[in-house]
Amino acid sequence: MRPFLNAVKTGFAEIKAHKMRSVLSFLAIAVGSVVFMDAFSAIFLTYERLEKQKEVSGMARLKISQNSSRSWSSPDGYVQPPSITYEDALAFRKKFPEFYMVSPSDNNWRTVLEYENRRLVASVAGVTPEWTKRDFVYTLRGRFLDWRDVEEGLRVCVLKKKAVPPPSDSATKSVRKKYDYTAGFDTLVSHQDMLGKIVKLDGITFTVIGVLEELPVSKRPITVLESMDQEKILAPVTTLVNFGIFRSHNSLDISVDTGDERNFDEALRSIENFLRVRFGDGDFFIIENQLERIRDKISSSVKASLMTISLGLLAFIAGGIGIMNVTLATVFARTREIGVRRAVGASRGDIMLQFMVEAAMLGLIGGLLGSGAGYLWGVPAKIMLGLSVNPIKPWMPLVSIFIAVLTAFLFSIYPAWVAAGLKPADALRAE
Amino acid sequence: MSVKCSGLSKVYEGGKSGWPALRGISFEIESGEFVAVTGPSGCGKSTLLNIIGLLDEPTCGTYSLNGRDVLKMPDNERSRARRDEIGFVFQSFHLLNRLSAAENVCLPMMYAGMDSAAMRERADELLRRVGLNGKQRKTPLELSGGERQRVAVARCLANSPKLILADEPTGNLDSASSREIMAILSGLNREGITVVMVTHDKELAALAGRNLRLMDGRLDP
Numbered sequence: 001m002r003p004f005l006n007a008v009k010t011g012f013a014e015i016k017a018h019k020m021r022s023v024l025s026f027l028a029i030a031v032g033s034v035v036f037m038d039a040f041s042a043i044f045l046t047y048e049r050l051e052k053q054k055e056v057s058g059m060a061r062l063k064i065s066q067n068s069s070r071s072w073s074s075p076d077g078y079v080q081p082p083s084i085t086y087e088d089a090l091a092f093r094k095k096f097p098e099f100y101m102v103s104p105s106d107n108n109w110r111t112v113l114e115y116e117n118r119r120l121v122a123s124v125a126g127v128t129p130e131w132t133k134r135d136f137v138y139t140l141r142g143r144f145l146d147w148r149d150v151e152e153g154l155r156v157c158v159l160k161k162k163a164v165p166p167p168s169d170s171a172t173k174s175v176r177k178k179y180d181y182t183a184g185f186d187t188l189v190s191h192q193d194m195l196g197k198i199v200k201l202d203g204i205t206f207t208v209i210g211v212l213e214e215l216p217v218s219k220r221p222i223t224v225l226e227s228m229d230q231e232k233i234l235a236p237v238t239t240l241v242n243f244g245i246f247r248s249h250n251s252l253d254i255s256v257d258t259g260d261e262r263n264f265d266e267a268l269r270s271i272e273n274f275l276r277v278r279f280g281d282g283d284f285f286i287i288e289n290q291l292e293r294i295r296d297k298i299s300s301s302v303k304a305s306l307m308t309i310s311l312g313l314l315a316f317i318a319g320g321i322g323i324m325n326v327t328l329a330t331v332f333a334r335t336r337e338i339g340v341r342r343a344v345g346a347s348r349g350d351i352m353l354q355f356m357v358e359a360a361m362l363g364l365i366g367g368l369l370g371s372g373a374g375y376l377w378g379v380p381a382k383i384m385l386g387l388s389v390n391p392i393k394p395w396m397p398l399v400s401i402f403i404a405v406l407t408a409f410l411f412s413i414y415p416a417w418v419a420a421g422l423k424p425a426d427a428l429r430a431e
Numbered sequence: 432m433s434v435k436c437s438g439l440s441k442v443y444e445g446g447k448s449g450w451p452a453l454r455g456i457s458f459e460i461e462s463g464e465f466v467a468v469t470g471p472s473g474c475g476k477s478t479l480l481n482i483i484g485l486l487d488e489p490t491c492g493t494y495s496l497n498g499r500d501v502l503k504m505p506d507n508e509r510s511r512a513r514r515d516e517i518g519f520v521f522q523s524f525h526l527l528n529r530l531s532a533a534e535n536v537c538l539p540m541m542y543a544g545m546d547s548a549a550m551r552e553r554a555d556e557l558l559r560r561v562g563l564n565g566k567q568r569k570t571p572l573e574l575s576g577g578e579r580q581r582v583a584v585a586r587c588l589a590n591s592p593k594l595i596l597a598d599e600p601t602g603n604l605d606s607a608s609s610r611e612i613m614a615i616l617s618g619l620n621r622e623g624i625t626v627v628m629v630t631h632d633k634e635l636a637a638l639a640g641r642n643l644r645l646m647d648g649r650l651d652p
Contacts, residue, residue, distance in 0.1 A: 336525070344538050345511065345514020345515070345543065345590070346510065346514075347507045347511070348510070425487035
């Protein structure tokens with residue numbers, strides 16, 4: 001412990017005695033620290049969102065839908081393929097009670113909603129309570145549809161309230177505006193409390209029993225399975241079928257979470273079997289393997305993260321080479337001192353320790369400065385520049401400082417070894 | 432502390448066959464002797480002293496220090512021997528200018544792992560002994576040549592060595608300071624410490640008990 005403390009003391013004296021050299025070393029390491037911390041927080045954010053995504057979306061996902069190509073590919077003209085009804089969905093559920101989610105749904109992307117004296121266009125989806133089991137990124141006011149609503153086909157509905165969109169450039173804005181045919185609906189829901197109100201959907205009266213507020217983008221997990229149907233209104237699937245709000249002969253989609261990635265393939269085969277038994281051998285349905293998509297998305301996120309972290313590491317290597325250069329220069333500038341220390345009894349180990357401790361101290365101070373700068377860059381500067389801000393957790397600067405010290409330490413091994421290898425007599429002769 | 436060398440040669444690298452500084456010299460120094468090594472510049476005096484002080488290794492030959500074959504010792508044992516048994520005084524003092532006089536004296540004790548209070552106390556005592564009371568906090572740059580050499584002497588005494596090696600200790604000093612340093616060295620020798628001093632000053636050499644005269648890397652009988 002004492003040799004170490006002595007080395008620290010000498011290190012401080014050296015850092016103080018060579019201010020310019022020390023400042024340059026600090027900078028070299030600090031730059032690495034800033035980049036690394038930035039990379040770190042970006043990666044952490046991705047990781048966190050992926051974990052959240054797994055939690056919210058599940059992994060073992062698939063979707064069964066009608067194979068629409070079958071309807072048109074017959075040379076004899078349009079053929080009506082079998083469609084999935086609510087009863088089919090119930091039978092499916094009964095056959096696979098172990099699945100985490102079996103959510104039948106259908107939608108009508110253009111429904112006319114009437115409220116007071118307003119008539120607006122909105123998309124409506126028919127669902128069951130199972131809909132909430134996955135990708136539920138909302139806060140709910142009022143209540144959601146329950147099984148009684150579905151079984152009895154009650155005329156109740158839940159409206160979605162859109163979150164404030166993230167800031168975007170004018171081009172994106174205009175594109176968004178161009179295709180946003182439900183803007184009127186969004187305005188209505190965000191300006192009026194619709195809970196408990198009576199509305200008409202395609203002329204049929206419904207009671208609004210709940211409002212789903214979308215989480216702001218920053219708090220939403222990455223949704224891999226971004227829903228193409230931006231439904232605005234949710235109602236019991238049975239009610240919509242009974243009142244003919246869907247097109248006739250419409251087939252339901254069934255979203256499934258088998259609950260377990262491991263026997264996913266087995267589940268797929270059982271489902272294919274179920275469909276064949278119930279509807280016959282005709283390739284009438286498509287089973288979309290969403291697990292693959294989720295995995296691809298995760299691995300591409302991981303790849304992107306590795307890219308970022310490798311940039312951070314490169315920055316550290318650059319900083320480390322800076323420290324190595326400085327330490328090597330120090331060794332040559334202090335050769336006579338090394339000779340004196342060796343003459344009065346310092347061992348090779350003492351000399352190595354001294355230079356490595358000194359370099360580690362440069363790394364430590366550089367890391368501290370860099371973490372401070374990294375925080376300033378990561379939060380206030382990015383806010384001022386209008387860039388997206390990644391969360392900085394308290395342990396990130398600590399890790400960054402640790403790596404700065406480690407880098408400096410590792411890169412000082414060679415110069416320290418050179419210093420320790422000098423022959424005392426030669427070192428004393430140096431000017 | 433006895434020194435026994437036989438057939439010591441040292442060839443420095445450079446040129447076709449190197450440059451020989453010592454050409455097979457053999458001698459013995461008994462414990463408690465005061466030996467002056469004399470000879471003209473470039474005759475190998477300092478090389479010999481460096482070898483005796485374990486700062487350099489001979490190209491061939493044997494060297495035993497108090498009966499131990501020091502050339503076969505690993506580097507850290509030789510470092511320990513330098514620290515605990517040998518004290519050096521150099522012509523150009525070799526003090527660290529960033530440290531105070533007291534800190535310079537503490538250096539060998541620091542490597543010996545002494546605790547700092549004891550170190551300070553001993554440094555003060557040694558500086559008093561060489562007549563530098565009150566200058567403990569001065570750095571070498573604030574001291575005169577004679578004072579610097581006295582700091583170096585205090586430093587060489589830090590771990591109570593049994594052998595003091597002085598390489599032209601008065602070479603950079605005026606005559607008054609030279610006399611003072613010589614008086615200190617003679618006093619230490621009287622206390623039983625073996626002293627080996629390199630000098631080309633015949634008057635100083637006369638103060639030593641015995642002279643080893645070197646000429647072109649050989650002992651002049």
